[in-house]
Amino acid sequence: MKKLISALAVTLTMTGVHASAQEVADMSDLEYAHIAYTADNIDIRYAHLALALSTNPDIHTFANTMIRDHSAVNEAALGLLDKLGASAQDNAFSQTLNGNAEKIIDGFVQLRGAEFDAAYAANELAYHQAVNDLVENTMIPNIDNAEVKALFEQGLGVFKAHEAHAELMVKALQ
Template identity: 30%
Template sequence: MRNSVSGLALCACFAVSVPLAASAQTLSGSPKTANESHLASADKSFLEDAAQGGYAEIQGSQMALQKSRNEDVKTFANQMIKDHTAVGEELAALAKSKGYTPPTEPSLMQKGELKALDVTDDSFDSMYARRIGVAAHESTIKVFEKEIKDGKDAEVKAFAQKTLPALQSHLEMAKALQAKVTKK
């Protein structure tokens, strides 16, 4: 596994449900990279991290739909599933065009964090808002900003640049949700 600043943010923030350069390989979600010569390692890491984070966020949001009774939480979760599914499809197509197949599930660390959301008491809503909402988006934004700054492939950088405003919007939505569910 290769660690990066993003990986440290993952551990520090919540071990966020976003892919943070925390792992280059997962056991069952290992990327298939028959022809990696099209991308610099920074771009491959970004695509891997973004894919894993998207899957983690979708899975966490699916849990919210099952566990939460709060309509605000469910509305946010539905929006995250919709948006991250669309971005994930676009990311997969971009990666494929570069000869790279990104992971199709969260990293092992992210799976552990998703397991931590499997609470049976009323703490789920605030935990979901904090971990999947705020911390995950803060970390994801850092991953996307790093790609914009350091990425080598123009199309991958453009994808990151195009997607960043939506992630920033998600963060603001998550902060508002966290404020609502923490008051209770």
């Protein structure tokens, strides 16, 4: 079951992010803002689920870090949008991310203990790898507004640290 859920999570995450990279390259800064906000909220949801379902202190530490850091980036993004007098624009890619997240969550809620921990860690690694790649190689090079670009670059640094932490968690749980 653990391998099935981990494979499902990785597949859904990777499919949702990489399948539409070219479409994303053609989007506006406001659509990028929505994608980033959506991706952050998804990871916050995963983290709350981890706090509810796991008893592993390392998982709890990581989940609390995800909640803190992704919430802080979202607050900064909302502040910047407010300053610019703009609103993030929903799009098909954000909707795909949310749809994939629902499927992953449906799989997670069936797991407990070490099975959940391994699936959560594997998903966090795959999710951060995929989203970081999209942000670094597709979004940032195509962002027009300098302040938006700076915020994305700052967030990417934080989220690369999450990726490294998730990789250590995956190895520790094997």
